[in-house]
Amino acid sequence: MKRENRTIHVSLVVVGGGPAGLAAAIRCREQGIEDLLILERGPRLGGILRQCVHSGFGVHKFNEELTGPEYADRYIDRVRELGIPYRCDTMVTDISADHVVTCVSEEHGLTRIKAGAVILAMGCRERSRGAVRIPGTRPAGVYTAGTAQLFVNLKGYMPGKRVVVLGSGDIGLIMARRMRLEGAEVKAVLELMPYSGGLKRNIVQCLEDFDIPLLLSHTVTEIHGENRLTGVTIARVDENLRPIEETKEFIDCDTLLLSVGLIPENELARAAGVELDPVTGGAVVDEHRETSVGGIFSCGNVLHVHDLVDYVSEEAEIAGESAALYLKGELPRRQTVAARAGNGVRYVVPQRISGGGEELRLFFRPDQVCRGAMISVSSGGELLRVRNRRIVTPGEMESIVLKEEELRRVHGDITIEVGLKS
Amino acid sequence: MKETRQITCIRCPMGCLLTVELTDGAVTKVEGNLCRRGEEYAKMECVHPTRMLTTTVRVSNGAPLPVRSREPLPKDAVFHCMEVLKGVVVTAPVAAGSVIVADICGTGVDMIASTSA
Structure with missing residues (x-):
């Protein structure tokens, strides 16, 4: 194992090799910044797109309906073409306000990188059962929708056979269809709000196509089962989103998928002293996507949750371009409102x-x-x-x-x- | 023979609820749409509904390979195609875009690799 217990110097560090990080790095390089480095926690570039095998990506950006891996590959190919260096299996553990990025990996050990500028592109993680506080036992069979997606699409495992999905955001809808296509029975998709948070296209093509019921103003009030999930109690909610006792009903299932929201992963931003917006959970930025800490930029789902990756790429291009201007000392400094x-x-x-x-x-x-x-x-x-x-x-x-x-x-x-x- | 069907237009977030009148399988009237795109959608969806099919196939020496239909295929062939794809095992290396199953279930549509393996 090579130990790199020292500080290296680069112009730009991009934290995250998903769609935001890739597009930001590409744009920055195209603007003439030569020594940049992408740090990716996962084993490969591409981020969450790697497990999004469904299509619908790129309609806005490329005027084509691509799958997640195809969309990612366009950017990964460009990164390789431009010879942009990247390190996978690398976890960033700290970023300081003066742009020192600390990371660890098996290959390089602990590395400190002093960067001219930093682009934050860490994406989101999913809200879990704990975040929505569903009462009941703690059996196996309760997963976030994204975890189930990873099992099915990247590992080839089916997490269960009889499924209830809580949350009608796009990931929940996509996973309802995915589980059905793979032979599972999808009993229902429940949505706490009186409307779905997902795209209309997904409601029609993921639920209506397969006669999967969408129960609006419904939630899970209890989880049952000792070792494995045996079922959930569901109920309709009133206008204050409180479950109505008389509407409680048991649904037999062995799998509960949670699609109950995403949280921008901003622990590193916080460590660097970046001001966060309590509503988005992301950094407060100006139009250059520069955060409250000079030379630290933010883009993609770590800045705010996007519905379409196309807009992530566009936002990342702004951040990449701004970082290049910053490094050349050309980023305009004006009073802001x-x-x-x-x-x-x-x-x-x-x-x-x-x-x-x-x-x-x-x-x-x-x-x-x-x-x-x-x-x-x-x-x-x-x-x-x-x-x-x-x-x-x-x-x-x-x-x-x-x-x-x-x-x-x-x-x-x-x-x-x-x-x-x- | 006359038949009436209700479908949701997915051309924009408005999601107009369309009432479609069919005579002998042909669309003769569309109601409920706010724009022309609704009418086009109703005609396509009621006469020849198609869907992109995306899934994964097994790889004998690696992680599952994402695959897609090259273009949308008939909606009612989806589960039949899934059955066929369940039996498919490929061996890496596979190049992105290579044909995994040609003319799947006689639909005239190829299933291709979404990425390389």
């Missing part, structure tokens, strides 16, 4: 903008389903832009572009609101 979520909006990214530049796309997530919606952007009390949308839903991220002349009218904090079209 806050971009805030107003009525009907859960969060806005970027959270801070300087208002310079030609145009700027603000991403935001509506906080409820709204048909006949009016999106308005205002600054310092003045209305900058209004856009009507037939429908907005929390399951699909929205964005709005501010043009140069609108940016010139920015005087004070920006607020995005979603209301009913009058």
